[in-house]
Structure formats: C-alpha cells, structure tokens
Amino acid sequence: AQTVTQSQPEMSVQEAETVTLSCTYDTSESDYYLFWYKQPPSRQMILVIRQEAYKQQNATENRFSVNFQKAAKSFSLKISDSQLGDAAMYFCAYRSASWNTGKLIFGQGTTLQVKP
C-alpha cells in the first residue's frame, strides 16, 4: 500500500523569506500524481501544485515550486517570498494513475506559520 510521510509537523518562516516543506512517499507504481494542498483556517482544501511522475521537470506555480526526486521518492515544496496569506496547513498527497484505485492518499500535514 502507498504511504505519504510529512516529517515536519510545524514550520515557521519570516515574511519574504523562503521555506521548504518535506514529503516522502512509498509506492511500487511507476505512474502516479503528486500534489500539495493548502488548508487555511477556513478549512477549504486548495490545490497548490501538482506533479506527474512521468515528467522529469519540476512543477512551478508562481512562488511555489517542487523538488521531485522520483528515485528517492521525495517531493518537497518550496515557497519563495513567503506572504502572511501562506500561513496554513499543507498536505502532500499521492494518487495512483490507475483509476480503479485512484484515491488521494494524504500525509499528516505541516502547519506553516509566517512571521511578519
């Protein structure tokens, strides 16, 4: 069974600085998706960034980028120029590309605090 591990329960960053959130996963599949979701206090789950496993290039979305290391099964999220609005809980998630088992498996989450 696939698992997702986020080893940092809490992180903090100074406004305008850069922070990296870690995520590792375990799978025997070769084709899958990886995601970072953000959950602010409003509790809405918001997609931050996605990565297809077959793509070697790391995904980037404005200030958010990932470091995808397929062999190491690592998928970290880098937030540049952190803003107060980035404060939230961040979840790393894995999804098989096989649609019969296409459930999203989440890590435990990392709470990010942004200090002004």
Added chain:
Amino acid sequence: DTAVSQTPKYLVTQMGNDKSIKCEQNLGHDTMYWYKQDSKKFLKIMFSYNNKELIINETVPNRFSPKSPDKAHLNLHINSLELGDSAVYFCASSQRSLTGGENTGELFFGEGSRLTVL
C-alpha cells in the same frame, strides 16, 4: 458558482441520532469521494463513486452509508452517531481518465461539513 458544495456546513447533534450530509458538484466530473478529517487533521478516504457505482469502500463502520442518485450528487448518511464520529467530512470530485483526454488527476474539494456529536 460553487464547484463542489456540501450541506450543512455545521452539524451539532446528540449521540444515537441519524444525520445526513449532502454533496453536489457542477464540474461535470464522474467520480466523487467522501473524506474524513479527524481532530488531528488527518485526512482519510471513506468512499468513492464513479458514475453512481461504488468503487472504493475503505474500512468504515456499517453505520455510514453513501448514496449517489446521479453522478453529480453523493450523499452520506450516518446512523446511530457516536462521539468518535465528530470530525470534518469533505466531499470531493474528479474526472476519471478518458481515452485521449487530458486529466489533471486532482481532486476538487467542497468546504467541508463539521459534525459535532455530543
């Protein structure tokens, strides 16, 4: 227009009662899910339906019964509520891959329904 909407957003009830949470999506997706987020914020899948057919049924007590009248709706009924059922329940939807189609793989979530059992 809200893409995935759940009602009610908040639900407070007594132990032993029966309650339902409704979910509707207007994204045209064919697959819908129920997730439970516990007090430690851990998210775990409960059920998934594809075109009204149950495709994922995790280890969930029989007191939980999902129903999908059509592919745009997935409701969750809970019988004989227990204290441990207190949680936030998220509905989500996605589009199953179609031949030749582009699929982003992501799930779109509703705002969650906070259930408190007293």
